[in-house]
Amino acid sequence: MVISLRSLTTLIFVSAVLALVLAGLYSAKAQPSEMENFFSAEYGGASIRVDASDEVVPGESIMVTVVINATADGVHIEHLSLSVYAFINGRQQILLNSVTMMAATPLQFNETMRFDNMITVPTDVWGITYGQISLGYAIKDLPSTERNPGFPLATVRNIYLENLESRLQSLNQSHGMLSKMFKNIATEYAKLDATYTELLDGRVQGTDDLYGTRTVATILMITTVFFAATTLYLVMRRPRDYW
Numbered sequence: 001m002v003i004s005l006r007s008l009t010t011l012i013f014v015s016a017v018l019a020l021v022l023a024g025l026y027s028a029k030a031q032p033s034e035m036e037n038f039f040s041a042e043y044g045g046a047s048i049r050v051d052a053s054d055e056v057v058p059g060e061s062i063m064v065t066v067v068i069n070a071t072a073d074g075v076h077i078e079h080l081s082l083s084v085y086a087f088i089n090g091r092q093q094i095l096l097n098s099v100t101m102m103a104a105t106p107l108q109f110n111e112t113m114r115f116d117n118m119i120t121v122p123t124d125v126w127g128i129t130y131g132q133i134s135l136g137y138a139i140k141d142l143p144s145t146e147r148n149p150g151f152p153l154a155t156v157r158n159i160y161l162e163n164l165e166s167r168l169q170s171l172n173q174s175h176g177m178l179s180k181m182f183k184n185i186a187t188e189y190a191k192l193d194a195t196y197t198e199l200l201d202g203r204v205q206g207t208d209d210l211y212g213t214r215t216v217a218t219i220l221m222i223t224t225v226f227f228a229a230t231t232l233y234l235v236m237r238r239p240r241d242y243w
Contacts, residue, residue, distance in 0.1 A: 035063065038131065039151040045072040045139040046107075048147075050082075050131060053154045058126060062096075062119040062154045066133070070107035074140035077105045081134045084119045084153060090127040096120070126158040185224055 039050040051065045066082055080102035087093055101115040121129075131153045138144040 035065070036154075038153055039133070039149060041147075041149060042071070043135075043145070043147055045070065045075050045145075046077075046135070046137055047071055048133065048135065048149075050133065050151065050153075052131070055155050055157060056121055057157050057159050058121055058123045060121055062121060062129065064117045064119055064131065064153065066101060066115045066117070067112060068102070068107075068135075069112045070109055072139050073109045075107040075109075076138050077102045077107060078136035078138065078144055079103050079134065080136075082115075082117060083132045083134070085130040085132070086121065086125045086156065087127045088122070088124050090158070094122075094125075096122075096125075096129070121156055126156045128155055129153040 034054050035051045036054040037049065037051050039048075041048055047069045049067045051067075053062045053064075056062050062084070064082065064084065066080070068077070068080060079100065081098065081100040083098040084096045085093055086096050097117070097119045099117055101117075102113065105113075107113070119129075129152070130150065132148065132150040135147040136144055
């Protein structure tokens with residue numbers, strides 16, 4: 001026979017492995033986020049620093065830490081608040097949260113206050129978030145000072161787009177493997193067809209060889225059709241959750 005039982009077994013094994021690989025494909029998951037410094041400033045009598053999660057996925061929360069330090073005697077914080085903005089689908093600006101952290105609070109020289117704020121991100125938000133501090137304070141009997149710095153904050157990943165790109169890459173890889181396997185199977189089938197033709201013409205003796213070759217060809221074609229159907233089913237039934 002042109003194709004051996006060992007070769008047929010190898011083709012079936014490769015088909016099964018590829019089917020398992022396609023079945024095991026999954027969406028990209030968020031990794032634990034690290035804190036990053038997004039803003040720091042030294043003002044007369046006070047310094048302020050803002051750290052936050054560097055990257056989050058929709059549906060999670062951004063940790064925003066605000067640290068204020070008195071760099072002079074007699075500092076009186078009239079108000080200290082934080083507002084965080086984001087963009088729905090990367091376009092429409094919305095206010096995620098606004099929180100007042102201090103009001104009418106005196107600070108001693110070198111006294112430090114720290115505030116940790118958890119800001120929940122809606123599932124339809126992606127792109128850069130934006131923070132704004134509102135700080136009003138006075139030093140002893142001097143007139144009060146108002147500071148309102150704005151700064152970019154954490155990036156919200158576009159998981160939907162990432163999954164589409166990952167899925168496209170996986171489908172392209174699967175298409176390449178299927179194309180290669182199809183060429184190999186077509187080559188083997190052509191050999192089998194040529195042998196079958198020879199047998200029909202009487203140039204090869206032995207009825208057993210004829211039946212054996214036809215049996216192997218039939219098994220190979222059934223395996224090919226089963227594999228193609230399984231692959232198509234796995235691709236179409238692949239999980240579609242985005243995060």
